[in-house]
Amino acid sequence: MISGDSLHLGVMQIVMTVDEFMVGVIAKNPHEPVFHQAVHEVVESVVPILDAHPALRNARIFQRFVEPERVIIFRVPWVDDHGQVQVNRGFRIEMNSAIGPYKGGLRFHPTVKLGILKFLAFEQTFKNALTTLPLGSGKGGSDFDPKGKSDMEVMRFCQSFMTELFRHIGDRTDVPAGDIGVGGREIGFLFGQYKRIANEFSGILTGKGLDWGGSLIRPEATGYGAVYFADEMLKTRGDSIRGKTCLVSGSGNVAQYTIENINRLGGRVVTLSDSDGFIYDKDGIGPDKVEWVKQLKNVQRGRIWEYAEHFGCDYYKGQRPWAVEGAQCAFPSASENEIDLQDAKRLTANGVYVVCEGANMPTVPDGAKHFTQVGILYGPGKAANAGGVATSGLEMSQNAGHATWTREEVDHQLLNIMVNIHRNCLETAEAYGCPGNYVNGANIAGFLKVARAMLDQGVV
Ligand code: NDP
Ligand code: 2IT
DSSP states (O other), rough: OGGGGGOOOOHHHHHHOOHHHHHHHHHSSTTTTTHHHHHHHHHHHHHHHOOOHHHHHHHHHHHTTTSEEEEEEEEEEEEEEEOOOEEEEEEEEEEEOOOSSEEEEEETTTTTTTHHHHHHHHHHHHHHHTTSSSEEEEEEEEOOTTOOOOOOHHHHHHHHHHHHHHOOOOOTTTTEOOTTTTTHHHHHHHHHHHHHHTTTOOOOSSSSSSSGTOOTTTHHHHHHHHHHHHHHHTTTTTSSSOOOOOEOOSSSSHHHHHHHHHHHHOOOOOEEEEEEEEEEEEOOOOOHHHHHIIIIIIIIIIHHHHHHHHTTTTEEEEGGGGGOOOOOOEEOSSTTBBBOOOEEEEEEEETTOEOSSSSSSSSOOOHHHHHHHTTEEEOEEEEEETTTHHHHHHHHHHHTTTTTHHHHHHHHHHHHHHHHHHHHHHHHHHTTOTTTTTTHHHHHHHHHHHHHHHTTTOOO
C-alpha cells in the first residue's frame, strides 16, 4: 500500500508512457547511453506500479529517482614517478538519501565518465534498498588508470583525490567503498589522507583493512553473495550449485570470491578472464589455483594469460568465455554489457540455465530479455551482487558500535541477507503478475521501498 495515495498535491493525474519518459531522460542527459539503458529497464518494470498508484506519479517520484541529489566533479592533479604533472577528473554522484546516507563504490578506470557513474549510482538505489539495511545510494571514481602505475603513483593520486572528496563525505553523510580498480590498497591510501586532513578516525569508507576498522568477509562478500543467490534460485527447482560446471568472467575481487564460494559449495569453475582474453581450464579452478590467481592479480598485478602459461591450459586472446560448452551456470563478474545478444543465445543453446550477475548490468537489454523469455534462472546484478554493499552496511554497523564480529557471524548474516533478497524478488514478482521474473521483482521491490520513504518525506 502506498500511504500517499490519498495525498492531494493539487495537480491533475500525470500520465506518461515509457517512451515519453525516456525522451525526457535522454534529452536531459545526452551522451550517457548506459545511464539511459539502466533507467529504461527499470521504468519498464515500474510503469504498472505508477499506473496503480497515482500518488507516485503525481509526486513525480520516478522523475526524482533519475535526478541525482548532487553531482560533484573535481580536478585531481598529481605528480608521476618521472616528476611529470598528470591531471585526472574525479566524480561523486550523491544519488538518493531517502533511506540512509549515500552509499556506493568508487571506480578507477580510464573509461569512467559521468554517464557510467550515473548508471551505477542509479542501480545502487534499488540494490541498497533490497539489502533491507538503511543505505542510500551513490557512486564515484575517476578516469585514472591504476594499471601499470607504481604503488607510490597510486598513493599520490589517491591523496589528491581525497583532498577534494573529504569535504563531501562522512560516516552519516556519504560512505564510499571499492569497485573496479579500487581495492584494499586504494582504500588504505584514501583513508590515510582523509584521517590526516579531517583529523578524525571514523568509518567514512568501507572495505577497510582488518586492523583499522574493516569487516571480516567484506572482501569476499560480493562473490560469496552472488553464489548464495544462485544457490537460492536453483533451490526453487529442487536443485543446488553442487556438481555444476560454471563459467566466470573477470579475475578481480568479485570473480575470485565467486570461484572460492562455488568451490566451497561443491561446484566447479572452468573459466576466468580479463580485458585481454580468457582462460579455459577443463580440470577446474580449485582452491590452490584460486590462491595463485589472488597472488597474480592482487600482489603481482599480472595478466590472466599467465595462468594459462603456469597451469598449461588454453588461452583465448581477445575473447569472452560465453561460448565454452558443457556448463550449466554463468557468473559474469567483469563489467557492464559483457554479454551481448549473441552471447546470451549461445549460452542458453549450450545448456546454461543459471545466469547470476556479479557485475553491474553485464547483460545487454536484448540479452536479458532473451534469458527471461526462455525461462532460465536469471539473477540481475542489483539483486545478485548486493552482498557486497550489504556487508559494507555490516561494516558500518560494527564501526558505529565499536564492535568486531567473527568471520562466521558476518558470513551467516550475508547468507541471510541474500536469502531474504531472493525471497523478496520472487514474492514481489509473483505479487505483480510476473512469477519467476527476478528483474521485475528486484526493480519493483527496490523501487517501492525508496518511493514510500520519499513520499513520507515530502517534496525534497
Ligand atoms: P576489479 O577491478 O577487482 O576486477 C575487474 C575485473 O574485470 C578485472 O579482471 C578486469 O580486467 C575485468 N574488466 C574490467 N573492465 C573490463 C572490460 N571492459 N572488459 C573485460 N574485462 C574487464 O573489480 P571488481 O571485481 O570489484 O568489479 C567487477 C564488477 O563487479 C564490476 O561490474 C563492479 O561494478 C561489480 N561489483 C563490484 C562490487 C565490489 O564489491 N567490488 C560489488 C558489486 C558489484 P583488467 O584487469 O584487464 O581490467
Ligand atoms: O556496486 C557495488 O555495489 C559496489 N561496488 C559496492 C559498494 C559498497 O558501498 O560496498
